[in-house]
Amino acid sequence: MKFEEIEQIEEQYQVETYAKMNIAVETGRGAWVWTSEGEKYLDLYGGHAVCATGHSHPHVVRAIQEQAEKVLFYSNLVYSEIRAKAAEKLVAIAPESITKAFFCNSGTEANENAMRMARFATGREKIISFTGGFHGRSADSISATFLGKYRDLGKPNVPGHVCAEFGNLDSVRELADDQTAAILLEPIQSMAGVTEAPPEFFKGLREICDAHGIVLIFDEVQTGVGRTGNWFFSGSEFAGGVEADIITLAKSLGSGVPVGACLVNDKVSRNIKTNDLGTTFGGGMLAMAATVATLEAIEKDRMRENIAAVESHLRERLKEVEEVVAVHGKGGLIGIEFADNCKPVHQKLLDRRIITGTSSNPKILRLLPPLSVKKEEIDLLIDALNERGAG
Numbered sequence: 213m214k215f216e217e218i219e220q221i222e223e224q225y226q227v228e229t230y231a232k233m234n235i236a237v238e239t240g241r242g243a244w245v246w247t248s249e250g251e252k253y254l255d256l257y258g259g260h261a262v263c264a265t266g267h268s269h270p271h272v273v274r275a276i277q278e279q280a281e282k283v284l285f286y287s288n289l290v291y292s293e294i295r296a297k298a299a300e301k302l303v304a305i306a307p308e309s310i311t312k313a314f315f316c317n318s319g320t321e322a323n324e325n326a327m328r329m330a331r332f333a334t335g336r337e338k339i340i341s342f343t344g345g346f347h348g349r350s351a352d353s354i355s356a357t358f359l360g361k362y363r364d365l366g367k368p369n370v371p372g373h374v375c376a377e378f379g380n381l382d383s384v385r386e387l388a389d390d391q392t393a394a395i396l397l398e399p400i401q402s403m404a405g406v407t408e409a410p411p412e413f414f415k416g417l418r419e420i421c422d423a424h425g426i427v428l429i430f431d432e433v434q435t436g437v438g439r440t441g442n443w444f445f446s447g448s449e450f451a452g453g454v455e456a457d458i459i460t461l462a463k464s465l466g467s468g469v470p471v472g473a474c475l476v477n478d479k480v481s482r483n484i485k486t487n488d489l490g491t492t493f494g495g496g497m498l499a500m501a502a503t504v505a506t507l508e509a510i511e512k513d514r515m516r517e518n519i520a521a522v523e524s525h526l527r528e529r530l531k532e533v534e535e536v537v538a539v540h541g542k543g544g545l546i547g548i549e550f551a552d553n554c555k556p557v558h559q560k561l562l563d564r565r566i567i568t569g570t571s572s573n574p575k576i577l578r579l580l581p582p583l584s585v586k587k588e589e590i591d592l593l594i595d596a597l598n599e600r601g602a603g
């Protein structure tokens with residue numbers, strides 16, 4: 213089908229969601245996608261922060277194919293070898309205090325369950341989250357989302373949510389008390405414009421949580437699964453070694469097959485009884501095969517080491533781009549700050565067949581490339597920003 217036809221049918225039959233780019237993606241390999249018109253695009257947005265292993269990584273594709281031949285699905289009503297492997301592997305790569313995994317299907321669902329687990333663990337209801345944070349669009353997650361217009365879209369909001377200022381410990385101290393179940397945050401606020409906080413902030417949060425018996429939840433839907441060069445932000449040097457009680461994951465975890473997860477410590481899991489939590493699809497065999505293969509591919513291809521090296525290269529090369537005033541983020545979660553609104557830059561790049569992301573900060577262009585992206589592919593971005601090379 214030609215692009216115009218696909219566009220017309222989608223517009224006619226699909227409910228409005230995001231503002232779309234004017235391309236229809238048909239195939240993908242590594243950091244590249246090909247469109248219905250046979251045009252090749254460099255995808256530095258990684259299929260919306262999802263394709264950490266690159267598009268259709270052969271190891272992941274093979275694992276999905278093999279699993280599909282065996283059995284597509286059975287729920288947590290039965291045991292499963294591939295689910296056992298996925299849970300064991302995730303706990304093995306997680307910070308030391310994490311001992312168990314709960315599987316679901318998306319980022320918002322992981323956050324909903326994390327907040328519920330915190331309420332089970334504490335018997336309290338109040339949740340502190342932050343200015344600029346985004347946690348998803350289901351009722352509890354959107355109520356914890358204080359970025360822009362989102363919270364209002366979820367009205368009536370779930371009661372018990374309060375907002376502190378990201379990076380400001382005093383604002384957290386004012387709200388934290390013995391009625392607080394959880395502090396929930398994106399350790400790097402992606403959609404806000406890749407906003408960071410220093411390790412001292414995370415150390416302070418841990419102290420506040422410990423003083424009041426509050427559960428600390430890191431929403432690592434974007435920062436998790438190798439994105440920063442570490443498997444997780446929790447426990448890393450960026451967090452000052454601080455470990456969250458619950459880490460929520462989605463996006464990259466299944467390389468594009470929908471998977472969400474909460475990784476939890478004993479303090480959290482010991483309060484959860486049979487039937488307190490559940491989901492039909494969470495932990496299904498196809499999703500678990502994708503999860504195991506994703507983690508294996510990241511390990512086998514040394515993608516965490518790669519993305520750390522690519523980040524250094526990118527930072528160095530961005531010094532050549534006059535309009536860039538600052539570079540934010542870690543590893544493969546990068547915010548390029550321009551002196552002015554970067555929407556025209558985003559469009560110029562798209563015209564030169566390079567996909568990047570915007571953010572809620574008009575001056576910040578976001579990159580969330582596959583963790584396997586090559587330095588030479590980053591060079592194509594620099595050339596395009598400087599308007600060199602073939603257009």
Ligand SMILES: Cc1ncc(COP(=O)(O)O)c(C=O)c1O
Nearest residue numbers: 318319320346347348433434462
């Ligand atoms: C940090 C963060 N948390 C949660 C979500 C929600 O994830 P999902 O869209 O899978 O529900 C997102 C989605 O962009 C996110 O970036």
